[in-house]
Amino acid sequence: YIQVDSMCPVKALALSDIAVQGSISGDYTRTFSIDGNYEVLYEVVQGQRSQLDHRWDFDVAPGPAVTFRVEAFRYTSTDGDDFEFQYSTDNVNFTTVATATAYGYFSATVPLPATLSGTVYVRLRDTDRTQGNTTTDQIMVNYLAIESAVDPPPHPCEAISGLRFMDKEEMQWDAAASATSYDIVWGDLSALRLNGSVGDAVCGWDDHSGTSMINGTDPPAGSSYYYLIRGDDGGLPAGTYDNVPGPALPEERDAEIGTAGGGDCSSTP
Numbered sequence: 001y002i003q004v005d006s007m008c009p010v011k012a013l014a015l016s017d018i019a020v021q022g023s024i025s026g027d028y029t030r031t032f033s034i035d036g037n038y039e040v041l042y043e044v045v046q047g048q049r050s051q052l053d054h055r056w057d058f059d060v061a062p063g064p065a066v067t068f069r070v071e072a073f074r075y076t077s078t079d080g081d082d083f084e085f086q087y088s089t090d091n092v093n094f095t096t097v098a099t100a101t102a103y104g105y106f107s108a109t110v111p112l113p114a115t116l117s118g119t120v121y122v123r124l125r126d127t128d129r130t131q132g133n134t135t136t137d138q139i140m141v142n143y144l145a146i147e148s149a150v151d152p153p154p155h156p157c158e159a160i161s162g163l164r165f166m167d168k169e170e171m172q173w174d175a176a177a178s179a180t181s182y183d184i185v186w187g188d189l190s191a192l193r194l195n196g197s198v199g200d201a202v203c204g205w206d207d208h209s210g211t212s213m214i215n216g217t218d219p220p221a222g223s224s225y226y227y228l229i230r231g232d233d234g235g236l237p238a239g240t241y242d243n244v245p246g247p248a249l250p251e252e253r254d255a256e257i258g259t260a261g262g263g264d265c266s267s268t269p
Contacts, residue, residue, distance in 0.1 A: 009147035018055035031144040038140035052126040062117035063148035071143035076103040079133040086123045
Protein backbone atom coordinates (compact mmCIF):
# COMPACT_ATOMS: atom_id res chain seq x y z
CA TYR A 1 0.00 0.00 0.00
CA ILE A 2 1.02 3.64 -0.20
CA GLN A 3 1.10 6.07 2.68
CA VAL A 4 0.87 9.72 1.75
CA ASP A 5 2.01 12.77 3.68
CA SER A 6 1.19 16.31 2.64
CA MET A 7 4.50 18.02 3.40
CA CYS A 8 7.63 17.64 1.30
CA PRO A 9 10.36 20.03 2.50
CA VAL A 10 13.01 21.62 0.34
CA LYS A 11 16.28 20.84 2.08
CA ALA A 12 19.06 23.43 2.24
CA LEU A 13 22.35 21.63 2.85
CA ALA A 14 25.66 23.20 3.83
CA LEU A 15 27.49 25.02 1.05
CA SER A 16 30.89 25.17 2.75
CA ASP A 17 32.85 24.90 5.99
CA ILE A 18 33.81 28.12 7.77
CA ALA A 19 36.50 27.18 10.30
CA VAL A 20 36.99 29.78 13.03
CA GLN A 21 38.37 27.80 15.99
CA GLY A 22 39.01 24.07 16.08
CA SER A 23 40.13 21.31 13.75
CA ILE A 24 38.17 19.11 11.34
CA SER A 25 38.17 15.54 10.10
CA GLY A 26 36.19 15.24 6.88
CA ASP A 27 34.20 18.15 5.48
CA TYR A 28 30.71 19.61 5.12
CA THR A 29 29.65 17.05 2.49
CA ARG A 30 29.51 14.43 5.24
CA THR A 31 26.53 16.25 6.75
CA PHE A 32 24.33 15.72 3.67
CA SER A 33 22.65 12.47 4.74
CA ILE A 34 22.08 10.27 7.79
CA ASP A 35 24.53 7.56 6.80
CA GLY A 36 27.01 7.22 9.67
CA ASN A 37 29.64 9.17 7.73
CA TYR A 38 30.44 12.02 10.13
CA GLU A 39 32.17 15.36 9.93
CA VAL A 40 34.19 15.43 13.17
CA LEU A 41 34.90 18.73 14.93
CA TYR A 42 37.62 18.99 17.59
CA GLU A 43 38.31 21.69 20.15
CA VAL A 44 41.73 23.33 20.17
CA VAL A 45 43.56 25.08 23.02
CA GLN A 46 43.89 28.84 22.62
CA GLY A 47 44.56 31.36 25.38
CA GLN A 48 44.81 28.59 28.02
CA ARG A 49 41.29 27.29 27.30
CA SER A 50 39.78 24.73 24.94
CA GLN A 51 37.51 26.21 22.28
CA LEU A 52 35.43 25.26 19.26
CA ASP A 53 33.73 27.59 16.79
CA HIS A 54 32.79 26.00 13.49
CA ARG A 55 30.29 27.38 10.97
CA TRP A 56 28.47 26.38 7.80
CA ASP A 57 26.58 28.55 5.34
CA PHE A 58 23.22 27.65 3.75
CA ASP A 59 20.96 29.05 1.04
CA VAL A 60 17.46 28.66 2.50
CA ALA A 61 14.35 28.65 0.30
CA PRO A 62 11.47 30.91 1.44
CA GLY A 63 8.35 29.16 2.66
CA PRO A 64 5.56 29.23 5.25
CA ALA A 65 7.51 26.92 7.60
CA VAL A 66 11.26 26.58 8.19
CA THR A 67 12.86 23.86 10.31
CA PHE A 68 16.39 23.22 11.58
CA ARG A 69 17.50 19.59 11.74
CA VAL A 70 20.66 18.06 13.18
CA GLU A 71 21.86 14.53 13.89
CA ALA A 72 25.15 14.25 15.79
CA PHE A 73 27.16 12.24 18.32
CA ARG A 74 29.10 13.71 21.21
CA TYR A 75 31.51 12.24 23.72
CA THR A 76 31.66 12.82 27.47
CA SER A 77 33.38 16.07 28.45
CA THR A 78 35.66 16.03 31.49
CA ASP A 79 35.43 19.82 31.93
CA GLY A 80 31.66 20.20 31.63
CA ASP A 81 31.51 21.37 28.03
CA ASP A 82 28.29 21.28 26.04
CA PHE A 83 27.88 22.05 22.34
CA GLU A 84 25.39 24.59 21.01
CA PHE A 85 23.97 24.77 17.49
CA GLN A 86 23.10 28.36 16.61
CA TYR A 87 21.88 30.21 13.52
CA SER A 88 22.42 33.71 12.17
CA THR A 89 21.57 35.73 9.08
CA ASP A 90 24.59 38.04 9.35
CA ASN A 91 27.31 35.71 10.72
CA VAL A 92 27.60 38.01 13.75
CA ASN A 93 24.50 37.70 15.92
CA PHE A 94 23.62 34.07 16.66
CA THR A 95 20.60 32.43 18.30
CA THR A 96 20.91 29.02 19.98
CA VAL A 97 18.40 26.45 18.70
CA ALA A 98 19.74 23.15 20.08
CA THR A 99 22.31 22.01 22.65
CA ALA A 100 24.02 18.63 22.91
CA THR A 101 24.45 18.16 26.66
CA ALA A 102 25.23 14.49 27.22
CA TYR A 103 27.23 11.58 25.87
CA GLY A 104 25.57 9.74 23.01
CA TYR A 105 23.57 10.31 19.85
CA PHE A 106 21.91 13.70 19.60
CA SER A 107 18.94 14.52 17.38
CA ALA A 108 16.99 17.78 17.17
CA THR A 109 14.23 19.15 14.95
CA VAL A 110 13.51 22.79 15.77
CA PRO A 111 11.17 25.29 14.06
CA LEU A 112 12.83 28.52 12.91
CA PRO A 113 11.17 31.84 12.06
CA ALA A 114 9.01 31.48 8.96
CA THR A 115 10.56 34.66 7.57
CA LEU A 116 13.99 33.04 7.36
CA SER A 117 15.37 32.71 3.82
CA GLY A 118 18.48 33.37 1.77
CA THR A 119 21.93 33.08 3.32
CA VAL A 120 21.85 31.56 6.80
CA TYR A 121 24.83 30.60 8.94
CA VAL A 122 24.89 27.75 11.45
CA ARG A 123 27.49 27.81 14.21
CA LEU A 124 28.62 24.92 16.42
CA ARG A 125 30.20 26.30 19.59
CA ASP A 126 31.37 24.92 22.92
CA THR A 127 29.86 26.44 26.07
CA ASP A 128 32.80 26.32 28.50
CA ARG A 129 35.49 28.97 27.98
CA THR A 130 36.88 28.85 31.53
CA GLN A 131 40.56 29.81 31.81
CA GLY A 132 42.63 26.72 32.59
CA ASN A 133 40.12 24.20 31.20
CA THR A 134 42.28 22.81 28.43
CA THR A 135 40.76 19.37 27.88
CA THR A 136 39.83 19.10 24.21
CA ASP A 137 36.46 17.55 23.35
CA GLN A 138 34.96 16.48 20.05
CA ILE A 139 31.56 16.20 18.42
CA MET A 140 30.60 14.35 15.23
CA VAL A 141 27.93 15.74 12.90
CA ASN A 142 26.04 13.22 10.78
CA TYR A 143 23.29 15.39 9.28
CA LEU A 144 22.65 19.11 9.13
CA ALA A 145 19.89 20.84 7.16
CA ILE A 146 17.47 23.74 7.13
CA GLU A 147 14.19 22.60 5.61
CA SER A 148 11.53 24.84 4.04
CA ALA A 149 7.96 23.87 3.22
CA VAL A 150 7.20 25.50 -0.12
CA ASP A 151 4.00 25.93 -2.12
CA PRO A 152 3.82 24.76 -4.81
CA PRO A 153 6.47 22.04 -4.53
CA PRO A 154 9.33 21.81 -7.05
CA HIS A 155 8.93 18.01 -7.22
CA PRO A 156 7.71 15.07 -5.18
CA CYS A 157 10.17 13.67 -2.66
CA GLU A 158 10.64 10.14 -3.87
CA ALA A 159 10.33 8.20 -7.10
CA ILE A 160 9.03 4.66 -6.82
CA SER A 161 10.80 1.66 -8.35
CA GLY A 162 11.12 -2.04 -7.80
CA LEU A 163 7.98 -2.42 -5.70
CA ARG A 164 6.76 -5.93 -5.02
CA PHE A 165 3.44 -7.25 -3.83
CA MET A 166 2.45 -5.68 -0.49
CA ASP A 167 5.53 -3.44 -0.44
CA LYS A 168 5.08 -0.09 1.23
CA GLU A 169 6.30 3.19 -0.25
CA GLU A 170 5.89 6.70 1.11
CA MET A 171 5.06 9.56 -1.24
CA GLN A 172 5.28 13.13 0.01
CA TRP A 173 4.48 16.51 -1.47
CA ASP A 174 3.66 20.00 -0.35
CA ALA A 175 0.01 20.84 0.08
CA ALA A 176 -0.94 23.46 -2.52
CA ALA A 177 -2.79 26.36 -0.96
CA SER A 178 -5.79 26.02 -3.29
CA ALA A 179 -6.11 22.23 -3.18
CA THR A 180 -8.66 20.83 -0.75
CA SER A 181 -8.10 17.16 -1.58
CA TYR A 182 -5.96 14.97 -3.81
CA ASP A 183 -6.31 12.01 -6.14
CA ILE A 184 -3.64 9.33 -6.38
CA VAL A 185 -3.90 7.58 -9.73
CA TRP A 186 -1.93 5.08 -11.76
CA GLY A 187 -1.95 4.04 -15.37
CA ASP A 188 -0.15 4.19 -18.69
CA LEU A 189 1.51 7.57 -19.24
CA SER A 190 -0.67 8.30 -22.27
CA ALA A 191 -3.80 7.76 -20.17
CA LEU A 192 -2.87 10.23 -17.45
CA ARG A 193 -3.59 13.93 -17.76
CA LEU A 194 -0.02 15.16 -17.50
CA ASN A 195 1.30 18.47 -18.83
CA GLY A 196 -2.24 19.53 -19.70
CA SER A 197 -2.74 16.82 -22.32
CA VAL A 198 -6.17 15.27 -22.71
CA GLY A 199 -6.61 11.59 -21.94
CA ASP A 200 -8.72 9.17 -20.01
CA ALA A 201 -7.44 9.25 -16.45
CA VAL A 202 -6.95 5.75 -15.10
CA CYS A 203 -7.91 5.84 -11.44
CA GLY A 204 -6.26 3.61 -8.90
CA TRP A 205 -7.64 5.40 -5.86
CA ASP A 206 -9.26 8.59 -4.72
CA ASP A 207 -7.74 9.94 -1.56
CA HIS A 208 -9.82 12.76 -0.10
CA SER A 209 -8.18 12.71 3.33
CA GLY A 210 -4.80 13.73 1.97
CA THR A 211 -3.03 11.45 4.43
CA SER A 212 -3.20 7.79 3.48
CA MET A 213 -4.71 5.27 1.13
CA ILE A 214 -4.72 1.56 0.37
CA ASN A 215 -4.12 -0.02 -3.02
CA GLY A 216 -7.28 -1.94 -3.89
CA THR A 217 -6.52 -2.72 -7.54
CA ASP A 218 -2.99 -3.74 -8.47
CA PRO A 219 -1.80 -3.47 -12.07
CA PRO A 220 -0.70 -6.80 -13.56
CA ALA A 221 2.59 -8.17 -12.23
CA GLY A 222 5.47 -7.25 -14.51
CA SER A 223 3.77 -4.18 -15.96
CA SER A 224 5.27 -0.71 -16.05
CA TYR A 225 3.08 2.20 -15.08
CA TYR A 226 3.09 5.69 -13.63
CA TYR A 227 1.78 7.37 -10.49
CA LEU A 228 0.19 10.80 -10.48
CA ILE A 229 -0.56 13.09 -7.54
CA ARG A 230 -3.23 15.63 -8.45
CA GLY A 231 -5.09 18.33 -6.59
CA ASP A 232 -8.83 18.02 -7.15
CA ASP A 233 -9.23 21.72 -7.81
CA GLY A 234 -6.10 22.19 -9.92
CA GLY A 235 -4.07 23.54 -7.01
CA LEU A 236 -0.93 21.68 -8.04
CA PRO A 237 1.11 22.83 -11.04
CA ALA A 238 1.26 20.92 -14.29
CA GLY A 239 4.40 18.87 -14.74
CA THR A 240 5.97 15.44 -14.49
CA TYR A 241 9.08 14.46 -12.65
CA ASP A 242 11.90 11.94 -12.49
CA ASN A 243 11.30 8.88 -14.60
CA VAL A 244 12.53 5.60 -13.19
CA PRO A 245 14.14 3.77 -16.14
CA GLY A 246 14.36 0.07 -16.82
CA PRO A 247 11.92 -2.72 -17.60
CA ALA A 248 9.53 -3.97 -14.96
CA LEU A 249 10.43 -7.38 -13.56
CA PRO A 250 7.92 -10.07 -12.61
CA GLU A 251 6.17 -9.09 -9.39
CA GLU A 252 7.86 -5.67 -9.55
CA ARG A 253 6.90 -2.28 -10.88
CA ASP A 254 8.65 0.73 -12.36
CA ALA A 255 6.98 4.03 -11.72
CA GLU A 256 7.11 7.77 -12.10
CA ILE A 257 5.55 10.31 -9.79
CA GLY A 258 4.10 13.44 -11.35
CA THR A 259 1.62 16.19 -10.64
CA ALA A 260 -0.92 17.84 -12.90
CA GLY A 261 -3.37 20.68 -12.52
CA GLY A 262 -7.03 20.49 -13.38
CA GLY A 263 -9.30 17.56 -14.00
CA ASP A 264 -10.78 15.15 -11.53
CA CYS A 265 -10.56 11.45 -10.93
CA SER A 266 -13.61 10.43 -9.01
CA SER A 267 -14.13 6.76 -9.81
CA THR A 268 -12.05 3.61 -9.47
CA PRO A 269 -11.70 0.99 -12.23
